[in-house]
Amino acid sequence: MLQQIIDRRLSGKNKSIGNRERFLRRYKGQIREAVKRAIDGRGIRDIERAEDITIPKKDISEPVFHHGAGGSREMVHPGNKEYVRGDRIERPKDGQGGRGKGQASDSGEGEDDFTFTLSKEEFMQVFFEDLALPHLIRTQLAEMPEWKSHRAGFTSDGTPTNLHVVRSMRGAIGRRIAVGSESRRELHSLEDQLEALLRDAPIGEKVSGEAIAALQARIAVLRNKVARIPFLDPIDLRFRNRVRVPVPTSKAVMFCVMDVSGSMDEGRKDLAKRFFILLYLFLTRHYEKIDIVFIRHHTQAAEVDEQNFFHATETGGTVVSSALVLMEEIIRARYNPSEWNVYGAQASDGDNWHHDSGRCRELLAEKILPLTRYFAYVQVAEEEQNLWQEYAQLVGVAPQFAMRKATEAGQIYPVFRDLFKKEGAQARAA
Amino acid sequence: MSTVMPLSQPLPPGPRPAERLPAPSDWTFELIEDYHRVIRATAARFGLDTYPNQLEVITAEQMMDAYASVGMPVNYRHWSYGKEFISTEKNYKRGAMGLAYEIVINSNPCISYLMEENTMPMQALVIAHAAYGHNSFFKGNYLFRMWTDASSIIDYLVYAKNYVAECEERHGLDAVEALLDSCHALANHGVDRYRRPSRKSLAQELAERKDREHHAQQQVNDLWRTLPRRVEKDGAAPEAKRFPDEPQENLLYFVEKNAPLLEPWQREVVRIVRKVAQYFYPQRQTQVMNEGWATFWHHKILNTMYDDGHLTDGVMIEWLKSHTNVVYQPQVGDRGYSGLNPYALGFAMYTDIRRICEAPTDEDRDWFPGLAGTPWLPALHHAMHNFKDESFVGQYLSPKLMRDLRLFAIVDDEDDEELEVSAIHDDAGYRRVREALARQYDLGSREPNIQVWNVNLRGDRALTLRHTQHNSRPLADGVQEVLKHVARLWGFPVHLESVDDDGDVTQRWAVEPKSD
Numbered sequence: 001m002l003q004q005i006i007d008r009r010l011s012g013k014n015k016s017i018g019n020r021e022r023f024l025r026r027y028k029g030q031i032r033e034a035v036k037r038a039i040d041g042r043g044i045r046d047i048e049r050a051e052d053i054t055i056p057k058k059d060i061s062e063p064v065f066h067h068g069a070g071g072s073r074e075m076v077h078p079g080n081k082e083y084v085r086g087d088r089i090e091r092p093k094d095g096q097g098g099r100g101k102g103q104a105s106d107s108g109e110g111e112d113d114f115t116f117t118l119s120k121e122e123f124m125q126v127f128f129e130d131l132a133l134p135h136l137i138r139t140q141l142a143e144m145p146e147w148k149s150h151r152a153g154f155t156s157d158g159t160p161t162n163l164h165v166v167r168s169m170r171g172a173i174g175r176r177i178a179v180g181s182e183s184r185r186e187l188h189s190l191e192d193q194l195e196a197l198l199r200d201a202p203i204g205e206k207v208s209g210e211a212i213a214a215l216q217a218r219i220a221v222l223r224n225k226v227a228r229i230p231f232l233d234p235i236d237l238r239f240r241n242r243v244r245v246p247v248p249t250s251k252a253v254m255f256c257v258m259d260v261s262g263s264m265d266e267g268r269k270d271l272a273k274r275f276f277i278l279l280y281l282f283l284t285r286h287y288e289k290i291d292i293v294f295i296r297h298h299t300q301a302a303e304v305d306e307q308n309f310f311h312a313t314e315t316g317g318t319v320v321s322s323a324l325v326l327m328e329e330i331i332r333a334r335y336n337p338s339e340w341n342v343y344g345a346q347a348s349d350g351d352n353w354h355h356d357s358g359r360c361r362e363l364l365a366e367k368i369l370p371l372t373r374y375f376a377y378v379q380v381a382e383e384e385q386n387l388w389q390e391y392a393q394l395v396g397v398a399p400q401f402a403m404r405k406a407t408e409a410g411q412i413y414p415v416f417r418d419l420f421k422k423e424g425a426q427a428r429a430a
Numbered sequence: 431m432s433t434v435m436p437l438s439q440p441l442p443p444g445p446r447p448a449e450r451l452p453a454p455s456d457w458t459f460e461l462i463e464d465y466h467r468v469i470r471a472t473a474a475r476f477g478l479d480t481y482p483n484q485l486e487v488i489t490a491e492q493m494m495d496a497y498a499s500v501g502m503p504v505n506y507r508h509w510s511y512g513k514e515f516i517s518t519e520k521n522y523k524r525g526a527m528g529l530a531y532e533i534v535i536n537s538n539p540c541i542s543y544l545m546e547e548n549t550m551p552m553q554a555l556v557i558a559h560a561a562y563g564h565n566s567f568f569k570g571n572y573l574f575r576m577w578t579d580a581s582s583i584i585d586y587l588v589y590a591k592n593y594v595a596e597c598e599e600r601h602g603l604d605a606v607e608a609l610l611d612s613c614h615a616l617a618n619h620g621v622d623r624y625r626r627p628s629r630k631s632l633a634q635e636l637a638e639r640k641d642r643e644h645h646a647q648q649q650v651n652d653l654w655r656t657l658p659r660r661v662e663k664d665g666a667a668p669e670a671k672r673f674p675d676e677p678q679e680n681l682l683y684f685v686e687k688n689a690p691l692l693e694p695w696q697r698e699v700v701r702i703v704r705k706v707a708q709y710f711y712p713q714r715q716t717q718v719m720n721e722g723w724a725t726f727w728h729h730k731i732l733n734t735m736y737d738d739g740h741l742t743d744g745v746m747i748e749w750l751k752s753h754t755n756v757v758y759q760p761q762v763g764d765r766g767y768s769g770l771n772p773y774a775l776g777f778a779m780y781t782d783i784r785r786i787c788e789a790p791t792d793e794d795r796d797w798f799p800g801l802a803g804t805p806w807l808p809a810l811h812h813a814m815h816n817f818k819d820e821s822f823v824g825q826y827l828s829p830k831l832m833r834d835l836r837l838f839a840i841v842d843d844e845d846d847e848e849l850e851v852s853a854i855h856d857d858a859g860y861r862r863v864r865e866a867l868a869r870q871y872d873l874g875s876r877e878p879n880i881q882v883w884n885v886n887l888r889g890d891r892a893l894t895l896r897h898t899q900h901n902s903r904p905l906a907d908g909v910q911e912v913l914k915h916v917a918r919l920w921g922f923p924v925h926l927e928s929v930d931d932d933g934d935v936t937q938r939w940a941v942e943p944k945s946d
Contacts (some may be wrong), residue, residue, distance in 0.1 A: 005486070006484065007459070009489050016494070016515040019508060019514075020515060021512070022512055023510075023512030025509070025603070026509045060513060061908070063912045064615055064617075065619070065880055065897075065906075066906050067876075068904045068905055070844045070904045071844055071900075071902040074839050074840065075840050076770070076863055078761060079759075079835075079836050080762075080838035084851070085851055085852065085853055085858060087850070088851070089850070091842075117520070
């Protein structure tokens with residue numbers, strides 16, 4: 001009888017993955033809804049995290065015919081302590097276990113909903129589904145400033161560090177063989193003749209003596225010639241060749257511009273924060289390296305760290321243009337648009353010193369938008385003030401500009417999706 | 431399959447070993463081999479006839495994989511298995527449940543999974559329990575012999591998996607998923623209880639598939655031909671000719687053969703689900719017997735190994751602890767009570783049979799005249815070979831065991847305000863308790879009896895199913911959902927009538943097929 005022990009531990013892990021995929025696929029609708037709720041509800045700081053999804057049990061059950069409650073049935077139970085035949089017992093209430101648990105056995109476990117954990121990746125996948133980075137048209141290759149060097153065969157000139165010794169020596173051997181072959185062949189035949197003469201000619205004969213001398217002279221010339229072939233010649237040298245290929249830039253910088261004046265309360269800041277972080281998460285999908293610059297402003301703008309950006313409170317009026325000026329300065333100083341994909345996100349309650357709004361529009365249109373791939377403005381208040389009106393003039397004119405309003409946490413996600421709709425979807429909607 | 435005649439008594443032990451088997455908690459392959467060798471030899475002493483064993487070491491995660499696909503090493507893909515996996519994983523991670531220590535597959539060779547996390551004593555327990563207990567049950571029990579073909583199941587499942595995958599590719603995930611959903615809804619109604627299934631090798635199955643597709647389609651066409659073969663002017667009135675001639679209990683088979691609109695690939699998928707369901711049919715009817723048998727034998731084998739000087743005290747303590755947990759029977763009214771524990775009942779019954787054979791009391795002689803005082807080993811094998819849970823309990827549950835377990839029966843009648851204790855473990859009640867418990871394990875009373883009653887051949891092609899109530903127990907909610915699935919398979923309206931004990935229809939359902 002064949003007996004064997006097989007170690008299966010390394011094989012066939014995740015056999016159920018296909019089943020899980022089918023499961024997720026089937027409940028896509030519910031999962032999407034749940035993800036949406038989760039994003040609204042949970043602190044956005046830890047958005048990139050697994051999520052428990054709950055699906056109503058009735059949606060997930062697989063129906064089969066089975067007996068319902070009612071009729072008459074006789075059940076046997078163990079552990080009788082006090083009953084004798086004919087005793088009558090009060091009927092236990094439904095859903096209650098306990099003694100005489102007559103009903104419950106095959107009418108379901110009484111569990112309510114089906115909850116499972118969507119992994120971080122799956123969660124984000126759903127979250128980002130049918131979103132695509134706007135205007136992600138790669139700049140022309142020629143304009144791509146980032147280069148990567150690739151091997152590309154060998155060349156006959158280069159720096160000593162790139163010298164390929166084996167290739168060079170191989171070339172040298174070939175050259176030495178080729179250049180010297182004629183002389184060597186002659187040399188060998190003359191040597192043979194000389195040897196024959198020396199062996200055959202009678203000693204002291206004049207004719208052969210001259211012939212020998214001539215041969216020897218010729219041999220000496222040829223030897224000399226062969227010896228003069230260089231061991232290594234400059235034309236033998238081979239160098240590793242490297243070419244520079246342009247690579248698409250994969251760096252992005254995201255500017256978060258937020259109004260922190262007195263009118264921005266915690267609720268509004270929270271909305272803004274959600275928007276920024278969604279944008280950040282979204283960019284992490286597309287770029288390897290992302291810098292974030294936080295610019296907050298009231299009447300003056302300042303670049304701050306994240307903590308201060310979200311949590312410091314300020315009072316006073318609002319001059320939005322100060323932030324835009326600072327943003328432009330920072331771009332010019334640190335983030336060359338030919339190397340960086342610049343994204344801007346501005347959040348404000350729309351409150352601005354009224355003379356300043358026109359200047360904001362100009363700054364945006366002339367200075368900032370040409371440098372950025374995308375600039376989104378989100379107003380976290382309902383009423384449309386002059387900043388909104390000024391900005392509204394840019395919509396449609398500048399393709400990389402978009403603006404929306406969001407007044408509740410629940411609106412952030414739709415607004416976000418709206419802003420970053422797939423281009424195709426946008427076209428269809430238009 | 432040849433049945434070895436059961437031994438009339440255990441064979442004598444081999445020479446006593448110089449020292450006991452080492453008992454570190456971590457197992458090694460060599461150690462498993464050593465233990466296995468002794469377990470095998472000990473099992474042979476009791477004449478356990480098994481398929482060849484294939485022990486496979488797997489991780490907890492793989493164990494969950496196996497759980498999810500109904501314990502099979504390979505199966506077709508379906509979302510419900512994904513759901514199963516997710517809930518298993520969740521419960522496991524939350525610590526709400528431990529994984530079973532073992533899964534064993536009724537195949538030839540018989541595959542037993544040893545979980546990596548198990549300690550050496552646990553592996554020994556699993557080997558004795560699964561590889562010798564369950565394995566010999568699979569090979570010996572008449573239901574398994576009749577309904578399953580251990581040698582071809584794995585091949586068949588591989589075929590099923592590939593076929594379903596192919597269908598998904600050709601006809602789309604949605605179409606296949608919907609079809610499987612519908613088939614699963616009827617999976618418990620995919621067996622002819624009173625007809626032996628034919629046993630075919632996979633090669634035969636495949637060879638016949640083409641013919642079958644062709645033939646089946648022809649039959650269906652014939653059934654639904656709109657031109658009457660011969661105009662029946664008088665004589666037999668059309669409505670007098672019923673189809674099917676007799677009610678059919680195998681709904682899936684009926685659908686496979688007669689559904690008007692199914693395409694050949696859909697019929698094949700129905701067949702696959704039916705075949706797989708049929709494979710599990712014996713398991714549903716032998717839970718007490720099967721688990722009890724395996725538990726009895728791990729207990730016997732490991733104890734014998736101890737007596738023969740193979741096992742250390744530490745190993746004994748460890749597996750006994752698990753054993754005790756497995757056969758724990760909470761009493762009614764306890765918090766953890768959820769019915770009779772099949773392990774506990776089965777173990778107690780086999781142990782009791784042995785007791786009746788070896789040390790019968792007068793009561794036992796009275797109740798089991800043919801059993802009391804006979805050699806216990808053949809008696810036990812006889813019980814394992816020839817019964818299912820229902821008949822096993824009906825035959826072997828002894829008054830002593832009923833007293834030990836303090837069994838009592840309760841009648842729950844919906845017309846009655848209160849429950850009534852109908853019998854307890856006393857002279858007046860033994861038979862009634864035993865009958866009630868046997869009935870409880872009867873598949874016929876556990877699952878509703880639903881049969882194909884009629885097909886309207888001349889009219890709207892509606893299919894009528896009939897539910898014959900058992901003790902006037904109605905169907906649970908969800909009937910409408912199941913009928914939707916039936917309608918999807920049938921392609922035309924489906925009706926269900928529920929008939930009470932007097933033959934009156936008490937409830938009706940009707941579903942139109944969705945036009946999608």
